Amino acid sequence: xxxxxxxxxxxxxxxxxxxxxxxxxxxxxxxxxxxxxxxxxxxxxxxxxxxxxxxxxxxxxxxxxxxxxxxxxxxxxxxxxxxxxxxxxxxxxxxxxxxxxxxxxxxxxxxxxxxxxxxxx
Numbered sequence: 001x002x003x004x005x006x007x008x009x010x011x012x013x014x015x016x017x018x019x020x021x022x023x024x025x026x027x028x029x030x031x032x033x034x035x036x037x038x039x040x041x042x043x044x045x046x047x048x049x050x051x052x053x054x055x056x057x058x059x060x061x062x063x064x065x066x067x068x069x070x071x072x073x074x075x076x077x078x079x080x081x082x083x084x085x086x087x088x089x090x091x092x093x094x095x096x097x098x099x100x101x102x103x104x105x106x107x108x109x110x111x112x113x114x115x116x117x118x119x120x121x
Contacts, residue, residue, distance in 0.1 A: 032114035033057075036070065066103075068117060078110040080117045 036042045036059040047056035057072045067085045072078045082104040104120065106113045 032111060032118065033072065035114070035118060066120075068120075070114070070117065072110055075110050076108070078113040079105075079107045080113045081105050082117075082120060 036044070038044075041061045041063065042059045043061070045058045046054045047058060049055050055073060057070075059070045059072075061068045062085055065085055066082050069081045069083075070078065071080075081102045083102045106116050
């Protein structure tokens with residue numbers, strides 16, 4: 001479909017309602033979010049709405065060469081980016097790096113996006 005921003009794997013799946021967001025994770029159908037651990041270098045934050053409900057789980061892993069960022073808003077609304085680590089920019093920006101800065105970017109179903117992210121070297 002022209003102009004469709006979802007990843008190719010997401011285009012072929014029927015749309016399912018997003019799973020309810022909890023502090024434990026937005027998508028319990030896959031064990032992949034459980035790999036975003038502090039032991040693996042990931043730092044987490046929960047973005048809440050005005051009622052205190054979690055709406056997005058954010059995880060960032062800063063490495064010596066690459067920085068990976070993940071935002072999970074639901075089972076079908078996950079964004080992951082990889083960009084070069086710039087020591088001068090380690091303060092989290094107000095916006096995620098744009099595609100021009102990212103060397104890898106995926107948006108789509110949580111299981112698909114995280115599986116691709118974890119396959120990166």
